[in-house]
Amino acid sequence: MIPYSRQLITQEDIEAVVEVLRSDFITQGPKIREFEEALASFCGARFAVVFSSGTAALHAAYFAAGLSAGDEFIVPAITFCATANAGVFLGARPIFCDVESDTGNLDPGELEKVVSSRTKLIVPVHYAGHPVDLEAIAEIAERKGAIVIEDACHALGAEYQGERIGSCRFSLMTVFSFHPVKPITTGEGGAVLTNSEECYRKLCMFREHGITREPAEFKHPSPGPWYYEMQFLGWNYRMTDFQAALGISQLRKxxxxxxxxxxxxxxxxxxxxxxxxxxxxxxxxxxxxxxxxxxxxxxxxxxxxxxxxxxxxxxxxxxxxxxxxxxxxxxxxxxxxxxxxxxxxxxxxxxxxxxxxxxxxxxxxxxxxxxxxxxxxxxxxxxx
Ligand SMILES: Cc1ncc(COP(=O)(O)O)c(C=O)c1O
Structure with a gap:
């Protein structure tokens, strides 16, 4: 059977993973930071935070944008269910927007009909790897006071107006997936890119139970160097170091x-x-x-x-x-x-x-x- 899609793993990828398996770090270690820096630099954004899946990355991005119970968020009707589910995790209500008949992408004209003062987020999906009209969507969002988060799970390596998706020029955050059929793979995995330092901090904490180890951020006095604080309810959404090594190697290709x-x-x-x-x-x-x-x-x-x-x-x-x-x-x-x-x-x-x-x-x-x-x-x- 010729599948509709599949990963391409080379000897170089395998060696990169094996090298990490022989090292001291199996879960989050130096390869995580290296992969994040490589992703940010590839896309032209300030920060990248990697996650255990694209779904986890969407959940974290919606949280960092402040989506919460009772809010509305807009997603295109044509997408993988995770785009909507990640907002439902937070108690928010998805509003489904109709799509362009030829690209399958969220239609800015239809967006005008469903956007309202209750809209907290607008989440366009670059369906099939073809970028949505980000500038048109960002203009509507700005007018209505809504935040744009790109679901770019299909679109790492694609370009909008000559710039790579992930630069976050027209959005607060951009989300990628590294599932095997996606543009690059880490087995399972995902990332959020952003130019906002505040979002970056929240994303890092959300990935690790809502914990911070930064003394400058502590709410209570630190009794000693072992001390860390859990400041909000987060998850274990970490990626492993050997997955990050695979990601670095894949990104080069x-x-x-x-x-x-x-x-x-x-x-x-x-x-x-x-x-x-x-x-x-x-x-x-x-x-x-x-x-x-x-x-x-x-x-x-x-x-x-x-x-x-x-x-x-x-x-x-x-x-x-x-x-x-x-x-x-x-x-x-x-x-x-x-x-x-x-x-x-x-x-x-x-x-x-x-x-x-x-x-x-x-x-x-x-x-x-x-x-x-x-x-x-x-x-x-x-x-x-
Ligand atoms: C558009 C879209 N959003 C989100 C996801 C979720 O990504 P993941 O499978 O890495 O959790 C996918 C992938 O299946 C997707 O295609």
């Missing part, structure tokens, strides 16, 4: 990974541009996509055959995937009162969307085989 992804996306375009059943993902003038995914949309009647198409492609060794069921349609959110029809463009996007295999290690000949099987299977299911 990221520009090459993105180059490969973009080259393969170009090849898909070349081979599929005349296909009457498909619409291909656009790339806006302000965006340089990292192509975390290659999401095509089935046209017209073909969309009603998606189930059969999906099943046959899988049978024939093409590991397609669907990203995503609009989050509010999951049973958990339905129980909270969200109902079908809330975001029509997102529901239509979901009905038509199919992600084709795309990852740095995908061979050109395998991509050509995917296209050949896809073309054949499309004709078959449409003709029946």
């Amino acid at each position: 990221l520009p090459e990974f993105i180059r490969r992804r973009r080259m393969l996306a170009e090849l898909y375009r070349e081979l599929l541009s005349g296909n009457p059943h498909l619409e291909l993902p656009p790339e806006r003038s302000y965006a340089r996509s990292g192509y975390h995914l290659f999401p095509v949309r089935l046209k017209g009647e073909t969309a009603s055959r998606k189930g059969e198409l999906f099943r046959r492609l899988r049978e024939r060794g093409v590991g397609v995937q669907v990203h995503y069921l609009p989050v509010y349609l999951h049973p958990f959110y339905r129980r909270l009162g969200y109902a079908p029809g809330l975001c029509p463009q997102a529901e239509e996007f979901y009905r038509r969307e199919l992600s084709l295999p795309l990852y740095p290690g995908l061979k050109e000949e395998d991509l050509r085989r995917v296209v050949e099987i896809l073309n054949r299977t499309l004709e078959e299911v449409v003709g029946e």
